[in-house]
Amino acid sequence: MIRFESVSKRYAPQFDALRELSFELPTGEMAFLTGHSGAGKSTLLKLIMLIERASSGRVIVNDRDHSQLKGNQIALARRDIGMIYQDHNLLDDRSVYDNVALPLVIAGMQPRDIPNRVYAALDLVGLKHRAKAFPFELSGGEQQRVGVARAVVTKPAVILADEPTGNLDPQLAIEVMNIFEELSRVGVSILVATHDLSLIARFRHRLLTLKAGQLVADTGASV
Amino acid sequence: MNQPIAARGAERQSSTLSSRTTHWLQHHQREAKDSFRRLAQTPLATLMTVLVMTISLTLPLGLGKLLDDASVAASGWDGDARLSIYLKEDTPDTVQAEVLARAQALPGVKSARLISPDSALEEFRQQSGYGPALDQLGYNPLPPVLEVFPDNDASSSEMTSLRDQFAQWSEVALAEVDIAWVQRLQTILELGKRLLWAVGGALLLGGLLVVGNTIRLSIESRRDEIRVISLLGATHGFVRRPFIYMGVWCGLSAGVFTLIMVSSLTAWLNVPVVQMASLYSSNFSLSYPSFGTCLAVLAGSSFLGWLGAWLAVGRHLRELES
Numbered sequence: 001m002i003r004f005e006s007v008s009k010r011y012a013p014q015f016d017a018l019r020e021l022s023f024e025l026p027t028g029e030m031a032f033l034t035g036h037s038g039a040g041k042s043t044l045l046k047l048i049m050l051i052e053r054a055s056s057g058r059v060i061v062n063d064r065d066h067s068q069l070k071g072n073q074i075a076l077a078r079r080d081i082g083m084i085y086q087d088h089n090l091l092d093d094r095s096v097y098d099n100v101a102l103p104l105v106i107a108g109m110q111p112r113d114i115p116n117r118v119y120a121a122l123d124l125v126g127l128k129h130r131a132k133a134f135p136f137e138l139s140g141g142e143q144q145r146v147g148v149a150r151a152v153v154t155k156p157a158v159i160l161a162d163e164p165t166g167n168l169d170p171q172l173a174i175e176v177m178n179i180f181e182e183l184s185r186v187g188v189s190i191l192v193a194t195h196d197l198s199l200i201a202r203f204r205h206r207l208l209t210l211k212a213g214q215l216v217a218d219t220g221a222s223v
Numbered sequence: 224m225n226q227p228i229a230a231r232g233a234e235r236q237s238s239t240l241s242s243r244t245t246h247w248l249q250h251h252q253r254e255a256k257d258s259f260r261r262l263a264q265t266p267l268a269t270l271m272t273v274l275v276m277t278i279s280l281t282l283p284l285g286l287g288k289l290l291d292d293a294s295v296a297a298s299g300w301d302g303d304a305r306l307s308i309y310l311k312e313d314t315p316d317t318v319q320a321e322v323l324a325r326a327q328a329l330p331g332v333k334s335a336r337l338i339s340p341d342s343a344l345e346e347f348r349q350q351s352g353y354g355p356a357l358d359q360l361g362y363n364p365l366p367p368v369l370e371v372f373p374d375n376d377a378s379s380s381e382m383t384s385l386r387d388q389f390a391q392w393s394e395v396a397l398a399e400v401d402i403a404w405v406q407r408l409q410t411i412l413e414l415g416k417r418l419l420w421a422v423g424g425a426l427l428l429g430g431l432l433v434v435g436n437t438i439r440l441s442i443e444s445r446r447d448e449i450r451v452i453s454l455l456g457a458t459h460g461f462v463r464r465p466f467i468y469m470g471v472w473c474g475l476s477a478g479v480f481t482l483i484m485v486s487s488l489t490a491w492l493n494v495p496v497v498q499m500a501s502l503y504s505s506n507f508s509l510s511y512p513s514f515g516t517c518l519a520v521l522a523g524s525s526f527l528g529w530l531g532a533w534l535a536v537g538r539h540l541r542e543l544e545s
Contacts, residue, residue, distance in 0.1 A: 072458045072459060075457060075461075078454060078455065089450075090451075091448055102451075103456065105250075106455050106461060108243075108247075110246055111249060150455075
């Protein structure tokens with residue numbers, strides 16, 4: 001669950017990245033977030049990930065009020081959010097397996113439980129056979145899918161995706177979107193920031209449109 | 224992946240305390256190994272750090288031990304200052320006793336004792352090995368002597384004035400202040416100890432900075448990794464741990480090197496030291512670090528590494544977060 005209550009983010013006196021933004025993404029809903037570059041998509045994702053803090057208003061994710069979180073509470077809040085980055089953010093000195101296992105190790109999971117979870121996540125994105133490879137040995141699309149596997153391996157309640165299909169050919173993009181839909185069906189809230197209009201048109205989920213830091217259109221719940 | 228979200232809570236709670244402790248220990252073990260591996264990947268840089276730390280530990284430890292050994296040796300000698308009052312040779316026994324009583328009553332005198340010519344001769348006979356020669360002499364050439372111990376904290380000027388008082392007595396042939404060179408040596412040793420604290424403190428600070436700098440460089444080179452694991456929900460402790468272990472490994476290695484260095488130096492210096500001591504008919508020699516000292520050095524050097532790493536990590540993590 002993600003809820004924004006009149007959230008503003010001001011970077012400099014003259015520059016508001018977000019202005020009085022309010023919306024709610026209930027549990028199990030999937031939505032697209034779109035808008036031109038600089039419209040505030042990245043800022044919105046950063047507020048959810050606690051990379052940035054709102055200047056005013058409240059950001060509530062998984063029943064946690066982000067303005068109240070301090071120190072290690074931030075770390076714990078992040079564990080319940082799976083984020084897929086445009087530039088993957090994989091660690092090049094670790095294998096695909098280790099990259100996907102990382103969130104589980106961080107969360108303190110029993111080592112004997114880790115392999116099953118990692119292989120299940122890799123299987124989901126069709127990369128089980130590349131577990132031993134290193135990220136630099138993979139194509140852009142494969143790296144993107146490893147990023148997806150890493151985001152879903154902890155079974156987070158919220159998944160954020162920043163241009164998750166940017167490096168994927170149409171067929172793989174559709175497969176990744178299918179994974180997201182499947183996850184939303186079991187109760188995961190999913191917010192996908194994208195420019196990809198054909199993808200938006202094809203999947204017909206709720207669409208939030210940002211323009212100059214304001215929410216200018218919200219199609220409401222998925223069709 | 225189709226497990227409902229609600230099931231996750233139950234899954235987490237099912238882990239018992241002991242299994243969590245085991246897991247925590249395993250994690251630490253892994254981190255310790257991983258940190259060691261990373262240090263071993265850059266052997267030259269690591270060796271430089273460890274050697275600089277070794278030097279910063281060896282100097283204070285080596286000097287401290289040297290001073291300790293010297294203090295023990297010096298305290299073995301009687302460090303009390305005293306006056307030797309030689310009475311005229313023909314002073315009768317009754318007068319000797321009366322002089323002793325007067326000396327004991329003098330302000331500034333802690334105690335005094337009389338060494339009669341006979342007992343002095345006997346002592347000399349035993350210690351000097353000139354027994355037969357003395358027998359040939361046929362008479363005792365030694366005068367009665369008063370050994371006077373002034374109050375403990377008597378300054379050298381008080382000692383001198385005490386000596387001058389004795390010199391005026393008609394029964395006294397010669398009054399002398401025994402130059403308390405042992406006391407001077409002890410003063411010098413005390414000065415040495417203070418200098419050691421100052422220099423040792425500066426050197427240890429240097430060691431701290433070196434390990435801190437090494438950790439700083441390591442943090443710089445792993446900036447991306449720190450950012451990624453932070454975004455994946457790593458706590459401060461999790462992010463810090465590998466660097467802390469790195470510091471502890473550096474410190475521990477430096478401790479081992481330091482003990483090797485100090486022992487080798489002791490062995491190397493002992494040859495001339497023992498030779499010199501034997502010239503002064505002393506069996507003084509430099510001691511090797513005891514088991515307790517070894518443990519303390521290893522613990523101390525590990526702590527130094529830990530502290531350096533902790534300071535560096537704390538500072539740079541704050542930087543990364545801002």
